[in-house]
Amino acid sequence: MRFGIAVYPGSNCDYDTYHVIRDILKEEVSFIDYRETNIKDFDCIIIPGGFSFGDYLRPGALASHTPLTNAVKDFAKKGGLVIGICNGFQVLTESHLLPGALMPNIHGKFVCKHQYIKVENNETPFTNKCEKGQVLKIPIAHHDGNYFVDEETLKKMEDNGQIIVRYCDKDGNISEKSNPNGSIKNIAGVCNEEKNVFGLMPHPERAAESILGTEDGLFILKSILNSI
Numbered sequence: 001m002r003f004g005i006a007v008y009p010g011s012n013c014d015y016d017t018y019h020v021i022r023d024i025l026k027e028e029v030s031f032i033d034y035r036e037t038n039i040k041d042f043d044c045i046i047i048p049g050g051f052s053f054g055d056y057l058r059p060g061a062l063a064s065h066t067p068l069t070n071a072v073k074d075f076a077k078k079g080g081l082v083i084g085i086c087n088g089f090q091v092l093t094e095s096h097l098l099p100g101a102l103m104p105n106i107h108g109k110f111v112c113k114h115q116y117i118k119v120e121n122n123e124t125p126f127t128n129k130c131e132k133g134q135v136l137k138i139p140i141a142h143h144d145g146n147y148f149v150d151e152e153t154l155k156k157m158e159d160n161g162q163i164i165v166r167y168c169d170k171d172g173n174i175s176e177k178s179n180p181n182g183s184i185k186n187i188a189g190v191c192n193e194e195k196n197v198f199g200l201m202p203h204p205e206r207a208a209e210s211i212l213g214t215e216d217g218l219f220i221l222k223s224i225l226n227s228i
């Protein structure tokens with residue numbers, strides 16, 4: 001499988017992601033510069049974490065107007081697989097490839113820690129290796145992870161199985177106590193209607209080797225391999 005990793009000025013999880021795809025999953029992977037537009041040979045585009053364009057004007061806002069992101073929009077419309085991790089999730093909402101928005105964390109602080117998330121829908125290209133209800137331990141590291149979406153859209157997303165993962169505690173309980181950033185309904189990751197575009201705040205690429213304390217990110221990354 002051929003993965004392409006989007007690189008904007010300020011991306012900083014691009015190399016971690018590259019390492020995991022190449023050295024752990026042993027799949028083909030290359031970086032794609034934000035000025036590039038030819039991405040037709042990839043099977044999956046990964047928009048990695050970081051601070052694209054310094055998070056001005058809002059995280060992901062400037063990256064959403066680059067030649068590469070415009071090409072990703074076409075790629076996604078044709079059914080190509082796209083996963084946005086953390087800043088990548090922000091790029092996808094700013095690009096309107098995913099509904100909703102990521103606002104500053106409710107407590108105003110950058111949050112960096114291991115977090116439990118619960119798989120709500122395992123019938124997607126990104127979660128098919130997970131059990132429904134499975135609890136994954138995956139790190140988060142963000143300032144703007146407070147997911148918001150209007151009530152009407154939220155209802156449609158819930159009915160259509162687009163809420164993919166929610167923040168929870170280690171036993172899978174979803175409550176305000178297990179919500180690290182104020183996200184509506186503890187939402188940690190969502191898909192588009194067609195399920196080929198996925199955005200999530202936690203970092204699966206930082207949870208792919210036992211030396212890092214958890215390999216649970218592999219459930220997500222291996223699901224992608226399983227879907228093509």
Ligand SMILES: NC(=O)CC[C@H](N)C(=O)O
Pocket residue numbers: 048049050051052055059085086087088141142143144145
């Ligand atoms: N780790 C990241 O991708 C950080 C995302 C973004 N810059 C934020 O702080 O919200």
